[in-house]
Amino acid sequence: xxxxxxxxxxxxxxxxxxxxxxxxxxxxxxxxxxxxxxxxxxxxxxxxxxxxxxxxxxxxxxxxxxxxxxxxxxxxxxxxxxxxxxxxxxxxxxxxxxxxxxxxxxxxxxxxxxxxxxxxxxxxxxxxxxxxxxxxxxxxxxxxxxxxxxxxxxxxxxxxxxxxxxxxxxxxxxxxxxxxxxxxxxxxxxxxxxxxxxxxxx
Amino acid sequence: xxxxxxxxxxxxxxxxxxxxxxxxxxxxxxxxxxxxxxxxxxxxxxxxxxxxxxxxxxxxxxxxxxxxxxxxxxxxxxxxxxxxxxxxxxxxxxxxxxxxxxxxxxxxxxxxxxxxxxxxxxxxxxxxxxxxxxxxxxxxxxxxxxxxxxxxxxxxxxxxxxxxxxxxxxxxxxxxxxxxxxxxxxxxxxxxxxxxxxxxxxxxxxxxxxxxxxxxxxxxxxxxxxxxxxxxxxxxxxxxxxxxxxxxxxxxx
Numbered sequence: 001x002x003x004x005x006x007x008x009x010x011x012x013x014x015x016x017x018x019x020x021x022x023x024x025x026x027x028x029x030x031x032x033x034x035x036x037x038x039x040x041x042x043x044x045x046x047x048x049x050x051x052x053x054x055x056x057x058x059x060x061x062x063x064x065x066x067x068x069x070x071x072x073x074x075x076x077x078x079x080x081x082x083x084x085x086x087x088x089x090x091x092x093x094x095x096x097x098x099x100x101x102x103x104x105x106x107x108x109x110x111x112x113x114x115x116x117x118x119x120x121x122x123x124x125x126x127x128x129x130x131x132x133x134x135x136x137x138x139x140x141x142x143x144x145x146x147x148x149x150x151x152x153x154x155x156x157x158x159x160x161x162x163x164x165x166x167x168x169x170x171x172x173x174x175x176x177x178x179x180x181x182x183x184x185x186x187x188x189x190x191x192x193x194x195x196x197x198x199x200x201x202x
Numbered sequence: 203x204x205x206x207x208x209x210x211x212x213x214x215x216x217x218x219x220x221x222x223x224x225x226x227x228x229x230x231x232x233x234x235x236x237x238x239x240x241x242x243x244x245x246x247x248x249x250x251x252x253x254x255x256x257x258x259x260x261x262x263x264x265x266x267x268x269x270x271x272x273x274x275x276x277x278x279x280x281x282x283x284x285x286x287x288x289x290x291x292x293x294x295x296x297x298x299x300x301x302x303x304x305x306x307x308x309x310x311x312x313x314x315x316x317x318x319x320x321x322x323x324x325x326x327x328x329x330x331x332x333x334x335x336x337x338x339x340x341x342x343x344x345x346x347x348x349x350x351x352x353x354x355x356x357x358x359x360x361x362x363x364x365x366x367x368x369x370x371x372x373x374x375x376x377x378x379x380x381x382x383x384x385x386x387x388x389x390x391x392x393x394x395x396x397x398x399x400x401x402x403x404x405x406x407x408x409x410x411x412x413x414x415x416x417x418x419x420x421x422x423x424x425x426x427x428x429x430x431x432x433x434x435x436x437x438x439x440x441x442x443x444x445x446x447x448x449x450x451x452x453x454x455x
Contacts, residue, residue: 009218009225016211143204177230184234187215191241194208195248 010174017139017187018170020159023055029156030057031117031126035109035133035141036066036078039162040085046132046160048090055130055158056096063116065100065109077101106137107198110144123151135159136168136183140190140199147200205252206264209245212238213271220277239278242271262303262310265296266317273321282328282336290365293318297369312380315373319386322366326393329362338389342445363393384422388446391419395450416450423447 005011037043050056064086066078079099086092100116103109117123129150133141138157146152161169166179173179193199216239218225225231246268253260269292272285297314300306328336331344370383370390377383395415423443 007218007222007225009215009222009231012211012214012218016215180228180230184230187212188234188237188241191208191212191237191245194204195241195244200204 004171006174013183013187014170014173017183017190018135018159019139019142020135020157020170023050023053023158026050026055026130026156026158027128028054028057029126029128029130030060031123031129032056032060032062033109033113033129033131034062034064034082035106035131035137036064036082036103037134037160038078039134039160039165040078040081041089042162042164043132043160044082044085044090044092046158047086048092050130050132050158051092051096060096061098061120061126062096063098063100063113065103065113067101067104106133106141107144110141110148110150114148114150123154126154128156129154130156130158132158132160134168135161135170136173136186140186140193143190143194143199145200147198205245205249206267209242209249209271210267212242212245213267213274216242216274216278217270220274235278239271239275243268243275246271260295260299262296262299262306262314265292265299266314269293269296269317269321282333283325286325286362289321290318290362293321312377312383315369315377316382316386319366319370319373319383319390322362322369323386323389326362326366330393330396339441339445342448363390363397366390367394385442388419388422388442391415391422392446392449395419419446419450 003011005014032047034043034047047056047062056062064079064082066082068075068077077099079101083097083099086097087094098116100109100112102112117126123129131138131141131145136159138159142155142157145155159170161167163169166182167173167176168179168182173183190199216235219231219235219238246264249264250260250268253264269289272289272292276282276284276289293314297311297318300311300314303310323338324336327338327341331341334344335341366386367390370387373380373383374387392415395418423446
């Protein structure tokens with residue numbers, strides 16, 4: 001089968017960064033961590049899709065994590081906007097959601113969400129954990145998760161792509177200069193953070 | 203343990219970039235690739251360190267990955283040989299680990315020999331040709347450059363030739379029927395003969411005279427014709443053999 005990638009360099013970069021699971025292989029999950037970002041409706045639309053496909057169990061705990069990122073300082077918390085979109089726009093049941101409103105970066109998303117999980121009885125209370133976030137950030141997300149003691153064997157990752165915006169998906173990131181810059185910067189960042197001990201390498 | 207796999211991922215990106223002229227034209231990739239090649243080396247150095255730290259025995263493949271990362275870094279910087287000592291040491295350790303490991307497969311051991319000999323061959327060819335080529339078979343058409351073994355770079359060449367010769371001989375004992383190993387052995391005989399060019403040679407480390415190595419190379423060509431003809435890449439092998447023959451004839455003139 002022909003590769004979808006225009007070159008082996010692009011393929012090697014994609015394989016390094018985009019670690020999301022294929023939607024078909026995601027197992028029903030009872031703990032969901034949604035990493036806050038500025039693509040509010042896009043993200044909650046994906047949550048709705050996963051819920052409708054039974055990838056999110058009816059009694060799951062869905063943590064919406066994020067205050068405001070550095071680019072949106074002073075604006076309404078991302079977790080509040082995600083919640084409103086999920087409930088009012090996509091009709092998801094209110095009881096699913098728990099809001100985490102302190103995190104201002106990806107590391108803190110995992111840090112403060114873990115505190116919530118601990119208040120719910122710890123990771124052992126859950127069978128499968130699904131992390132939902134921007135597709136190109138999931139490699140780093142998985143390394144934060146490991147560093148903070150999330151159970152690697154229970155973790156699954158689902159990537160979202162802002163198709164109307166920067167469009168940084170594993171099937172197209174090389175098509176725009178902005179997306180290329182973001183992807184290459186992310187790869188560099190992982191390398192630097194990893195060596196400085198900010199990410200789990202184990 | 204992710205150090206090895208992350209280092210290998212960076213190294214792969216650099217490897218493909220080095221052979222991808224279209225990507226090389228793009229400024230944004232150019233700006234980042236040097237950092238990726240440094241990260242590849244940094245992660246693999248860590249990987250080796252961690253493995254040594256845990257059980258005192260880093261895996262053969264981790265050392266091989268480290269050698270590859272250094273090699274790709276040199277290529278990306280257009281500086282073949284810049285990390286020569288690190289590359290050779292990494293590949294030598296990869297081979298030593300493979301030979302020491304009772305669970306290592308024949309393929310792992312053969313690959314370890316092949317990687318080391320291939321780098322020696324590339325580096326020595328590059329030095330002999332005054333930087334014109336790293337393809338051994340190109341030496342056939344570069345007789346004038348071969349005279350440059352007598353210039354300042356010759357000292358560097360001499361240091362590596364006896365090592366390559368010794369490793370090639372060992373490899374032949376373990377894999378006498380292998381076409382790729384045989385090619386490198388022939389090349390090593392050839393280099394040994396060439397290093398005796400002005401009668402000084404690598405002295406204590408290569409005991410035979412020039413004629414000894416020429417005879418060895420020529421005997422080798424005769425003996426291994428069959429392997430080359432039956433090998434999976436017969437044309438390249440024939441070219442390799444012709445190069446050895448041509449160089450030996452040239453040396454005695």
